[in-house]
Amino acid sequence: MTLQQDQAIATGGRRGYHHGNLRETLLQAAEDLIAESGPDGFTMADACRRAGVSTAAPYRHFEDKNALLEAVCMRGFDALAEATGSAKNRFPMGSIDSIIAGGQAYLAFAQGDPERFRLMFGRKPDIKSRPLVEATGVACFQNLLESVSAFLAGRGRDEANPMPLALRLWSLVHGVSSLAIDGPMEIMAPDKDPAEIIDEAGRAILAAV
Amino acid sequence: MTLQQDQAIATGGRRGYHHGNLRETLLQAAEDLIAESGPDGFTMADACRRAGVSTAAPYRHFEDKNALLEAVCMRGFDALAEATGSAKNRFPMGSIDSIIAGGQAYLAFAQGDPERFRLMFGRKPDIKSRPLVEATGVACFQNLLESVSAFLAGRGRDEANPMPLALRLWSLVHGVSSLAIDGPMEIMAPDKDPAEIIDEAGRAILAAV
DNA sequence: CCGCCATGTTAACGCCGCTAACTTGCCTCA
């Protein structure tokens, strides 16, 4: 890390022939552009213009467009894990409230940056994405598994497999989030707050154990 | 409709300078190509090659690529409404079984042609899609609303608004379907049949009324 | 039977993803 690079990082601009911090700058530009125009509207050329480099430059840092999208994707999973984790921690571990709060944070994450959410859960970054993205996605799901385990333990079912219940809850929350950001929900019931659906149906699912 | 056109329709091929049935042929080609490569992989040029016409020909029948995708989308909603409708009709109107069967048919539809499902519920056909696609999508949702109304009536709640309960069920079913076809579900629980999740959680939601 | 016009064609534009070949200039090391 040179002085020039330090300055480039600090200012975000370039200081000579070399950019000095292009990888990070491109990631940021990609996140911004995706938030504006969606994963489909995003182009490598736009990101280059925003970063102030030629259209060939990114290929020194990313194998191709897909690789850049994968990186954005993984950052998204980290952010999602953080959001849901901190939401559920505001309530007692294993409590119904903490599980509902985690689900509602998932929804809020989707609503806060719908395009990134679409990127993360759509098919966009092709098969190659698997190995890396899979790992971060799994880490994200662990949050829920832990909460559900604690919930079951609190009901005297220490040995129960948390997976089935966790899948029911995840499906519900993911469905609410998808329908909310992709439009259908607002078309069918414009006056209904999606967070309420998570609350109502989530408690019903938990009550049925 | 001329004799030449009739033959073109029957054979699927062209018989001269004019194709005779290009609109329908393009729609079919688009559906096939989307099923093979997804909405993102689909190109106008591919559809033209498959239909055996020049790349400019489609613009006599569709305003642009988006319009073609919208048409495919609407056909999909018709097919989905038919699939869920006939599934629920195999059980008594308003019964829990009929509602579950409808949801599982929704899932089967998604699994049967994941790419079309993604097209229908993704953001792909842009804002313009609204007026037309909205109508067919709403018609699709009516199925569920009717079932839920009948279910509530059977429980002595003739006057209850079916919307909240329908939204909970739809969210669940849509979430299961999305997670199943986009990969995450298989990664987390490869041995779990998604249809079971609909059955388990669906009954829990219905039991909580 | 003749000319209109719906429906095709060709040619071209600009944008995109990506690569090859070249250039710059920091950093290492004799």
Added chain:
DNA sequence: TGAGGCAAGTTAGCGGCGTTAACATGGCGG
């Protein structure tokens, strides 16, 4: 301290895409 290697930029160019303008064909109605 100076040379030069190598990471990280550049320019130029390829093929493919969506779309349009201008032109061609030929079935059908008057």
